[in-house]
């Protein structure tokens with residue numbers, strides 16, 4: 169709408185009329201965030217006895233596998249309805265083979281979580297970087313991540329998650345053709361109804377820094393040959409549109425706050441549910457600024473979550489989900 173269409177008719181129009189009281193402001197609020205919109209990431213580490221604080225992510229812990237059931241029940245009791253599971257493996261190898269086993273960490277986390285809280289939606293982050301000794305998101309051949317060899321393993325991994333009882337798989341490796349490969353593998357294994365939440369437009373971002381510490385990533389180097397250049401808009405749209413064509417049930421933009429333009433543009437191009445990931449660095453920026461007294465955490469969380477929804481995201485994956493939901497009940 170151009171400004172020419174809005175008559176400048178002050179004093180007839182006074183926008184402050186609808187801002188006069190909290191009741192009026194609530195009545196005309198256009199954007200709302202509820203527990204149904206939020207997904208809470210959970211880090212699960214095998215072979216440890218006590219929860220580990222993560223220095224760069226204050227308020228987030230690595231949960232021991234043996235305490236996961238209690239933790240999931242507590243998360244559910246806080247009102248969280250969906251979690252995204254990340255495994256921290258002590259059995260890393262060149263191909264991340266642990267995660268393709270029915271008794272590997274990914275499958276065990278899913279079974280524990282679903283048993284502890286059957287009503288909780290359990291999503292797996294499907295990738296290899298937490299399970300490979302080199303830290304890359306796939307199989308490495310001659311110094312590069314081998315796309316097509318990784319596709320085969322992504323298919324196996326998704327089937328393992330499905331057999332364990334996951335409600336949805338979320339492939340995040342950024343391999344070309346991964347959604348098609350996973351859809352085919354799931355269908356062939358008898359899981360035609362398993363939804364795929366595609367990390368479809370995932371950028372090679374410096375904002376993943378705290379996550380890599382949290383997940384104990386072994387990565388030396390970077391992911392620039394598979395994750396996207398942060399300067400590219402058209403390519404980001406192509407990535408998501410292609411994932412939709414390959415069978416994705418939901419699309420995602422990641423990170424969120426520095427990519428609101430991508431979310432808004434993608435919203436115009438797809439009818440699929442759109443997810444945004446407010447990543448570890450976004451969380452850390454708010455937490456540390458608030459701890460230093462520079463900003464009010466609660467208000468900045470509201471404001472950033474609101475901006476992500478306003479841009480066009482239906483769902484937000486965020487480390488603030490649990491606190492936000494608990495404090496809005």
Ligand code: PBG
Pocket residue numbers: 293295297305340341375376377378379380391446447448449
């Ligand atoms: C793994 C993965 C990453 C994140 C989610 N899944 C890290 C990466 O790509 O290096 C980042 C999440 C965050 O920073 O909160 N592929």
Ligand code: ZN
Pocket residue numbers: 295296297298304305340341
């Ligand atoms: Zn990865």
